[in-house]
Amino acid sequence: MRKPTFSPTKINTYLLCRVKYHWAYLTPYGRWMRRPNPAFTFGANLHRALEYFHNAGGAEQLSPEAFHQAFERLWRDAGFETAQQSEQFKQAGLELAQRYYQTHAEQPPEAAVLFTERALRRDMGRYILTGRIDRVDEHPDGALEIIDYKSGRADVSEAQVRNDLALHCYALLLQEHYPDRPLRIALYALRANKKVAVEVSPESLDEFRQMLNQLVGQILDEDWEILTPRWIDPCAACEFLNLCVSKLGLAKDASQ
Numbered sequence: 001m002r003k004p005t006f007s008p009t010k011i012n013t014y015l016l017c018r019v020k021y022h023w024a025y026l027t028p029y030g031r032w033m034r035r036p037n038p039a040f041t042f043g044a045n046l047h048r049a050l051e052y053f054h055n056a057g058g059a060e061q062l063s064p065e066a067f068h069q070a071f072e073r074l075w076r077d078a079g080f081e082t083a084q085q086s087e088q089f090k091q092a093g094l095e096l097a098q099r100y101y102q103t104h105a106e107q108p109p110e111a112a113v114l115f116t117e118r119a120l121r122r123d124m125g126r127y128i129l130t131g132r133i134d135r136v137d138e139h140p141d142g143a144l145e146i147i148d149y150k151s152g153r154a155d156v157s158e159a160q161v162r163n164d165l166a167l168h169c170y171a172l173l174l175q176e177h178y179p180d181r182p183l184r185i186a187l188y189a190l191r192a193n194k195k196v197a198v199e200v201s202p203e204s205l206d207e208f209r210q211m212l213n214q215l216v217g218q219i220l221d222e223d224w225e226i227l228t229p230r231w232i233d234p235c236a237a238c239e240f241l242n243l244c245v246s247k248l249g250l251a252k253d254a255s256q
């Protein structure tokens, strides 16, 4: 029998709301209601541009004009509601990308890019852990740094990096391929053009692995017949709100 797969997005959905996890991953509604939204599409466009930037050799090899042209060429409209909305997002994205370019031109990083935008998987026993890593840098001391771009965040703190479930999942994925390398995890808030990185010790990663195995075990052993949604803040913007109200009797918050 094929083992179930778990990505950080899937696990975070469960942590946010188990009823949402049920709709999204255990019923056909998840597929029917999955549609690109402007914020997601904006992030995907930026990721594509930054991937191109690094694969082309960064600011040392690529002129600002060539990067600008590539940004325009790589931009996709699909996922935006109107052409005008796409254009607004494109201008905002171009500004972020140009600032990113400028920072790399002014302070050439010591680390070399090992790879960008790579999907990895790891057999965790009862399940397969999967994830797509935005970028991994290799530092002169041999340490590998996993970088996750955040296109919507205005800032990022060390605590947010330390508590980021997706980054720790990526560290587990990378650890399998580079078991002897020291690992760092980092969030790069593109709006603030700010990156915060912290080290992940083998001990703390092992602790995370045990916690993750317990959590995924709990998801796999859940009784999905019992679904009693309660109103939480994310309900207001949830794509499954109507289903929760009509099929599971969720009472809308009076203040909404």
Ligand code: SF4
Binding pocket: 017, 018, 019, 020, 021, 023, 229, 230, 231, 232, 234, 235, 236, 238, 239, 240, 241, 244, 250
């Ligand atoms: S509407 Fe609320 S309770 Fe229902 S799935 Fe969404 S977040 Fe969960």
